[in-house]
Amino acid sequence: MSSTTEHYEKLLTKYLDGQCNAAETAELYAWLQASGSHRALLKTMQKEFQNAFSSQQEIPAEISDRIETKLLQSITETKPHTKIRTLWYYAAASIAAAVILFFILKQPAPQLTTAPAIAAASIAPGxxxxxxxxxxxxxxxxxxxxxxxxxxxxxxxxxxxxxxxxxxxxxxxxxxxxxxxxxxxxxxxxxxxxxxxxxxxxxxxxxxxxxxxxxxxxxxxxxxxxxxxxxxxxxxxxxxxxxxxxxxxxxxxxxxxxxxxxxxxxxxxxxxxxxxxxxxxxxxxxxxxxxxxxxxxxxxxxxxxIAWKTGFFEFDNARLSDILRQLARWYDIDISYNKTANERLLGGRISRSLPLSDILHMLEANGPVFELVGRKLTVK
Incomplete structure (x- = not known):
């Protein structure tokens, strides 16, 4: 494995463990989104997954938990008729890396600053x-x-x-x-x-x-x-x-x-x-x-x-206004719009146990800007 590939594989591992700082996360996104650069990493990781788990029927719990956490907390912009959720059903270890990389690649590059309007907000889930x-x-x-x-x-x-x-x-x-x-x-x-x-x-x-x-x-x-x-x-x-x-x-x-x-x-x-x-x-x-x-x-x-019953929000080609209505009920907040909301179609699966601020940051990565004062959320 080349030193460059090894470096970015370590960054990806840190990302899955939630240990990447903002600069490292930005570096990883830039690498994965570079023209063709991620292909070698993907191929290497697929091979290593196959070698590591070829004798096992399922991915070890400590790794599957890390994958699941990242997937279920992801939200990504999708094109009409794209079924993101179908990727979750791939159980073979040989494509687990591909699933992870798909979700990362589909997300816009992260911002290195946090929107002050919601940074301090901490409304607990229902x-x-x-x-x-x-x-x-x-x-x-x-x-x-x-x-x-x-x-x-x-x-x-x-x-x-x-x-x-x-x-x-x-x-x-x-x-x-x-x-x-x-x-x-x-x-x-x-x-x-x-x-x-x-x-x-x-x-x-x-x-x-x-x-x-x-x-x-x-x-x-x-x-x-x-x-x-x-x-x-x-x-x-x-x-x-x-x-x-x-x-x-x-x-x-x-x-x-x-x-x-x-x-x-x-x-x-x-x-x-x-x-x-x-x-x-x-x-x-x-x-x-x-x-x-x-x-x-x-x-x-x-x-x-029925995602709500099992503890998740799940969206597939959903408008922002549709998503916000669900958030309003679960987090007991009121929604207002300064102007017409961005109606790009969004998809993803997010745990309903997260604080509201985490979900708003995910949504902001796709364009909208929020201001949360008390229990009133304004779409700016």
């Missing part, structure tokens, strides 16, 4: 928190640390950490309704009386009965929720979103019904659902126009749709 409104109108504050038992007639509600679980006994009591409301900057999950599991994203609410009686199991949702429904052919599960109904016997699906989004989206993960009179197959998404009620069916990027 947490498990919600408000439970009981049938009598009283409210219970829920958070990550809470553990409590709430009794409502024949129904017992157990809160344990970030989850609410219902247990109902046979009773002639009238059916009453509870509402679980998750504010901006929060998330929560609930196990309903029939055993169905619902995860609620930020700025969402779920209204449901404390016991499922009658011909169906019906709940109402606003915002976004991921459902894993307990099968019961004799009592179909129905999710009501304004004038739209999602009917299911037993399946996993996501409903996104924020009032500031252009459509109400239902994405089927597995099983079968019927959205009004439209039947979905696994991997399909129904988009309903709230102004007309018209429904369009299309193939869905399932991983992107």
């Amino acid at each position: 947490t498990n928190k919600a408000v439970l409104t009981l049938a009598n109108g009283s409210t219970v504050i829920l958070d990550s640390a809470g553990n409590q038992v709430i009794s409502q007639g024949a129904t017992t509600v157990l809160q344990k950490n970030g989850q609410l679980q219902y247990a109902s006994k046979a009773s002639d009591d009238a059916v009453v309704y509870n509402t679980l409301s998750v504010p901006r900057g929060g998330q929560f999950n609930i196990i309903l009386p029939d055993g169905s599991h619902v995860w609620l994203n930020a700025a969402s609410s779920l209204r449901y009965p404390t016991a499922f009686k009658g011909k169906d199991r019906r709940v109402d949702i606003t915002g976004q929720g991921y459902f894993e429904v307990t099968p019961n052919a004799k009592q179909p599960f129905i999710v009501q979103v304004n004038d739209m109904e999602v009917q299911v016997l037993g399946t996993s699906f996501d409903v996104m019904a924020y009032s500031d989004e252009k459509s109400v989206n239902t994405t089927l993960i597995n099983g079968a659902v019927k959205v009004n009179d439209k039947r979905l197959l696994p991997g399909q998404q129904a988009l309903m126009d709230p102004s007309t009620g018209n429904i369009t069916i299309r193939e869905a990027d399932v991983d992107q749709v």
Whole structure:
């Protein structure tokens, strides 16, 4: 290996370990973006990965963790129809280096200065928190640390950490309704009386009965929720979103019904659902126009749709305004624009556990400039 190649390979290792200073990072970017210069390094690293891991079925944890951290915290400008995420599925060690270099090469050269408007900002990510409104109108504050038992007639509600679980006994009591409301900057999950599991994203609410009686199991949702429904052919599960109904016997699906989004989206993960009179197959998404009620069916990027549930933001050819709406909900901030936002298409996958300032710096590398004062983010 030449001394030059060895030097830049060491820089790349330092970059993956988060130990590069600004000057070293700029030097590495310049080398990788030079005409043809990175080809030799890529070829050398591929060969070394093959030699090092040829006898192993998977990349050692300490190296895969470093790769994963860098990939999942990357955000990069993409061209229409480019599927960045597909690169993540390459598991062979022989191309792991290529995946890393692809992400680095796709990013613009880093700036050596930090934008003072957000440098000192440190807004933490959302947490498990919600408000439970009981049938009598009283409210219970829920958070990550809470553990409590709430009794409502024949129904017992157990809160344990970030989850609410219902247990109902046979009773002639009238059916009453509870509402679980998750504010901006929060998330929560609930196990309903029939055993169905619902995860609620930020700025969402779920209204449901404390016991499922009658011909169906019906709940109402606003915002976004991921459902894993307990099968019961004799009592179909129905999710009501304004004038739209999602009917299911037993399946996993996501409903996104924020009032500031252009459509109400239902994405089927597995099983079968019927959205009004439209039947979905696994991997399909129904988009309903709230102004007309018209429904369009299309193939869905399932991983992107449910990334929020697994702890990530995932974007693919997304406008800046689309990304900022998600950030506003999760970090509980308000967005304003001094002028029309830069609408270049962006793609990437970022952990939702990062502080807001880290994500804003990633976005600024692609052109926009932000000013954060308190909880108000201005796009300049």
